[in-house]
Amino acid sequence: MKKKPDRFVVMLNNQAKKTVEGLSVLNEYLAEKDSGKAKLLSNIEKEADEMRRILVEDLMKTFVTPFDREDIFALSREIDDILDYANSTVDEMEILNVGSTPHMQQMASLLNDAAKEIQLAVDRLEDVHFSVASNHAQRAKALENRVETVYREALADLFKDAADMQSVLKILKVREIYRHLSNAADMEDQAANVIADIIMKIN
16 A cells, blocks of 8 residues: 655645745736736735645644654745745735836746746655655756846846936836845755755655
8 A cells, every 4th residue: 555645745745836836827927917916926825824834833743754844844934935935026016016027037937947846856755756856856956047047147138228217216126026036046946955955864
């Protein structure tokens, strides 16, 4: 009989799936600039926050865990932070009335791909295929590097257009959005690092 998956790994997997769902909505928002998508992403982020709160509460009440409780806590936090930055990206675009750019769309697409790799890595932790989980984590890290490359290209292109004070104000607003997307990529990199740590300790 197949071993029943540990509930903490299942909860982490559900968190990762929720993050993929949220980043998919982020991509839709950047393609359409639809305020309805902004509200949807906000709701997904709230659902993910509650999932994390439940995991942390259960973790505090449980003595035996499938791997270090610190790693469970850290991975849950990093996955949650990915979605937090996706949501703050859209929040500030709405507040600052910033339009989408091709660089934003490219970064968000890479973020979504990396989130899928993290979810697949957690999925493989669940079915105890650690070498495959490690491969997915490494792919997530490679995608994070690509996000950072696009981020630098985006900033270089952005500041070429600084002609007057009005354009500088617009540039500063757009740079803030790029920064949130870059921060989301950093969280994906950290999540991949925690997965790598878990695998190293298990093997």
